[in-house]
Amino acid sequence: MATRITQAEMSATQAEATREVVSYDPATGEEVGRVPLFATEDVARAVARARAAQKGWGALGFRERARVLMRARAFVLEEMDEIARLIARESGKPAAEAIAMEIVPTLDLMQFFARKTARLLRPERIDIGLYRFLGRTSTVEYRPLGVVAVISPWNFPWAIPLGEVVMALMAGNAVVLKPSELTPFVALKIGEVLARAGLPAGALEIVTGDGSTGAALTEAGVDKIMFTGSVATGRRVAEAAARKLIPVVLELGGKDPMIVFEDADLEAASSAAVWGAFANSGQACASVERCYVHERVADDFTARVVEKVLALRQAVGTEEGADLGAMSSERQLRTVEEHLREAVARGACVLTGGGRARGLPEGGAFHEPTVLTGVDHSMTIMREETFGPALPVMTFRDEDEAVRLANDSPFGLTASVWTRDIRRGRRVASEIEAGTVMVNEVLYTHGIAQTPWGGVKQSGLGRTHGRLGLLELVAPHHVHVNRLAFLGDVWWFNYTPGAASLFHSLARRFATGSLLQALLLSPQMLRRLRERKGQSSGRKK
Ligand code: NAD
Numbered sequence: 001m002a003t004r005i006t007q008a009e010m011s012a013t014q015a016e017a018t019r020e021v022v023s024y025d026p027a028t029g030e031e032v033g034r035v036p037l038f039a040t041e042d043v044a045r046a047v048a049r050a051r052a053a054q055k056g057w058g059a060l061g062f063r064e065r066a067r068v069l070m071r072a073r074a075f076v077l078e079e080m081d082e083i084a085r086l087i088a089r090e091s092g093k094p095a096a097e098a099i100a101m102e103i104v105p106t107l108d109l110m111q112f113f114a115r116k117t118a119r120l121l122r123p124e125r126i127d128i129g130l131y132r133f134l135g136r137t138s139t140v141e142y143r144p145l146g147v148v149a150v151i152s153p154w155n156f157p158w159a160i161p162l163g164e165v166v167m168a169l170m171a172g173n174a175v176v177l178k179p180s181e182l183t184p185f186v187a188l189k190i191g192e193v194l195a196r197a198g199l200p201a202g203a204l205e206i207v208t209g210d211g212s213t214g215a216a217l218t219e220a221g222v223d224k225i226m227f228t229g230s231v232a233t234g235r236r237v238a239e240a241a242a243r244k245l246i247p248v249v250l251e252l253g254g255k256d257p258m259i260v261f262e263d264a265d266l267e268a269a270s271s272a273a274v275w276g277a278f279a280n281s282g283q284a285c286a287s288v289e290r291c292y293v294h295e296r297v298a299d300d301f302t303a304r305v306v307e308k309v310l311a312l313r314q315a316v317g318t319e320e321g322a323d324l325g326a327m328s329s330e331r332q333l334r335t336v337e338e339h340l341r342e343a344v345a346r347g348a349c350v351l352t353g354g355g356r357a358r359g360l361p362e363g364g365a366f367h368e369p370t371v372l373t374g375v376d377h378s379m380t381i382m383r384e385e386t387f388g389p390a391l392p393v394m395t396f397r398d399e400d401e402a403v404r405l406a407n408d409s410p411f412g413l414t415a416s417v418w419t420r421d422i423r424r425g426r427r428v429a430s431e432i433e434a435g436t437v438m439v440n441e442v443l444y445t446h447g448i449a450q451t452p453w454g455g456v457k458q459s460g461l462g463r464t465h466g467r468l469g470l471l472e473l474v475a476p477h478h479v480h481v482n483r484l485a486f487l488g489d490v491w492w493f494n495y496t497p498g499a500a501s502l503f504h505s506l507a508r509r510f511a512t513g514s515l516l517q518a519l520l521l522s523p524q525m526l527r528r529l530r531e532r533k534g535q536s537s538g539r540k541k
Contacts, residue, residue: 021181021208026092027316027326029363035184035208043216046176046205050147053202054174058144062118065170072197073110076103083189087158088317090183092326092365093280095318101279102159105447109163112449113470117170120467121474130510130518135484142474144172146223151214151237153229154328155283155387157183159446160251162190164226164464165204169194171473174203178217180229181210182328215240222246224473228285230385231458238461249462249472251454253385254285254413257406258442259396259428260301262294264418268440270304276416276442277391278312278369281327282336285459286414286436286443288391290382292405295395302373302393306352309369314357316364327365327388336367336388339381343392348381349374353389377408385411399424403431412456416442433457490528494535502528 019039023032038046057065076083080103087098126138148168152161161177168175179187191206207213211233218225218240227237228251241248258276260269276288293301317325327333333356344350353370360366367389375382375392382392396402406415415434419425425439435455436445446453446465454463463469490502502524509517 021184021210023090023182023184025089026182026328026330027089027318027364027366028361032089032185035188037209038178038207038213038216039209040216040219043176043207043213043220046207047147047217047220047222049202050174050176050205053200054144054146054172057169057174057200057203058172060172062121062170065172066114066117068194068198069110069114069166069170072194072199073107073114075193075196076107076110079193083158083186085318086189087183087186088325090186091154091157091280091317091328093317093328094315094322094325096320096322097279097325098158098317101444101447102156105449106159106162106166108447109449109465110166113166113170117167117470120470121171126478129513130515133515133518134482135487136480136482138478138480141477141479142171142471143477145473145475146173148173148175148473149217149220149222149225150175150177151217151225151227151229152177152179152187154180154182155280155285156446157186158190160228161187163449164228165190165194167464167470168226168473169199169203171470173223173473174205176205176207176217176220176222178207178209178214181208184208218246219244224248226464226472227251228464234460247472249454249464250460251285251464252413252458252460253387253411254287254455254459255289255383255385255409255411256286256414256416256434256443257290257292257409257432258288258416259402259406259418260291260293260297261399261402261417261419261421261424262296263420264297265420265440266297266301266304269418270301270308272416272418272440272442273301273305273391274308274312274369278309278324278389279443281324281367282369282389282391283328283332283387284443286446287387288416288442289386290406290409291391291393292396292402293393294402295397298393298395302351302371305391305393306371309352309371312369314360314366314368316361324369324389325366326360327367330365332387333365333367336370336386336390339379339384339386339388340370340372340390343372343375343379343381346379347374348372348379348392377405383409399428403428407431407433410458413459414438414443414445414455416440435459435463487529488532488536490525490532492532496531496535498528498531 020034084095084098088095121142123141150164225248234250234252312323314324315322351371353368357366357368369389412434414436415432429437452463452468453465
């Protein structure tokens with residue numbers, strides 16, 4: 001029988017008491033299933049299994065690792081509809097959107113990292129400047145870190161963890177994945193697909209549970225933590241990691257601005273604003289959360305936005321033709337309600353939406369897509385992450401004001417600039433404080449495997465995706481070789497007056513990086529080498 005209960009009502013204490021986590025369909029309130037809540041000892045055992053498995057997995061070549069991942073990719077492609085339904089059931093989003101925004105990007109990411117990791121992590125010869133002329137070479141090899149913890153949120157329950165798991169595995173690490181308590185079954189599906197593809201047991205451990213399981217993982221002696229989630233939890237994870245001196249990547253919240261200039265293609269910009277704000281019911285870290293429109297085109301732009309919002313179809317995510325589904329949890333819906341209530345109380349004007357959606361399953365977490373004007377930066381809806389289907393629109397007078405408003409935020413994940421003048425777009429992009437700025441685009445670059453993903457300010461630390469993301473998952477191993485060791489080094493002991501004089505010359509000439517300047521040092525260097533030889537032969541006698 002269907003259990004009608006909101007996720008917010010499922011308290012952590014209840015989870016602790018039953019030692020299991022219950023996953024609910026947020027559109028219907030029905031139970032999807034139950035998974036174990038991993039306690040500290042279970043997490044420690046999972047990390048130990050991963051550490052044991054990493055040795056064999058890390059010793060395989062890139063080609064063998066890629067073979068496993070490409071087999072898994074084939075299963076994902078075959079089972080795409082079933083996976084999309086599962087994502088829709090656990091997260092509330094439309095199944096079609098789960099394919100477009102989660103499965104397509106991961107299929108692409110899997111083929112990209114399976115094929116390209118060997119090249120991206122090829123050992124590199126470093127240009128060491130003048131030291132080359134002293135018979136030395138330096139190379140950097142990229143080695144696996146060991147065990148990487150991936151702690152992930154519920155909003156992209158397939159794409160976020162799978163992307164990081166694939167990259168970490170391709171780099172030769174084992175992974176312990178702690179998925180969100182709201183979407184554990186999607187994560188278990190990732191594990192199942194990879195296991196069927198031949199991933200050795202232990203190379204990917206999935207520890208289901210709530211925040212206590214995540215906290216246990218940060219204490220379990222992993223070699224790196226890849227965390228995606230809220231700023232508050234990110235801070236806790238960073239504190240735990242700092243105590244253990246474990247490196248951490250934090251992919252946190254956003255309050256991403258969209259700037260629409262007077263010369264923008266308003267038809268395209270308004271469609272982009274609607275998708276950017278309401279895809280996944282606005283529950284994307286890179287959702288358009290603030291829209292700034294030039295005052296000359298603001299009326300035209302908002303009229304188009306409202307018209308397009310009215311044409312959206314909201315339904316249970318597994319139904320065909322749904323544009324918007326349910327939000328992922330009742331708790332998240334309440335945050336949206338609070339932000340809207342406060343904005344309206346302070347004078348904001350709701351152009352469309354504004355409340356819970358009607359005519360949908362009772363108990364489902366459906367909120368109408370909402371557009372509002374008359375907002376300003378004193379309102380929570382313009383300052384804090386709303387993470388829901390709300391699009392506040394504000395006007396600006398000129399470029400400087402637009403940039404100032406966009407940067408007036410503690411967050412800096414992505415931003416979007418709309419103009420037909422690409423030079424202007426690039427100019428404004430360079431002034432915006434964000435990890436990614438898109439010109440005439442919104443939201444989607446997490447879906448590009450090759451580009452770095454990550455934020456500045458409170459949006460996080462470090463990068464995932466692209467080569468920069470891959471480099472987060474390896475330890476650079478520098479090997480330095482001296483082919484002229486028999487000569488000894490001029491800077492070794494003893495620090496005679498001749499040595500001290502050479503050191504002054506090194507500062508003035510060698511440290512310029514100029515070969516010509518360094519050549520002028522040759523006589524002094526030779527004298528010093530002879531002096532050192534004399535010292536050492538003197539010692540031998
Ligand atoms: P959350 O911080 O509540 O939870 C994230 C994960 O951390 C979950 O798996 C949770 O169980 C775990 N966790 C909770 N307490 C923990 C602790 N003390 N130690 C370790 N792990 C702990 O975030 P959420 O509500 O699941 O996700 C929404 C947030 O994620 C939003 O702020 C959103 O912007 C952000 N997000 C960021 C990105 C990005 O790429 N920057 C992507 C998606 C989501």
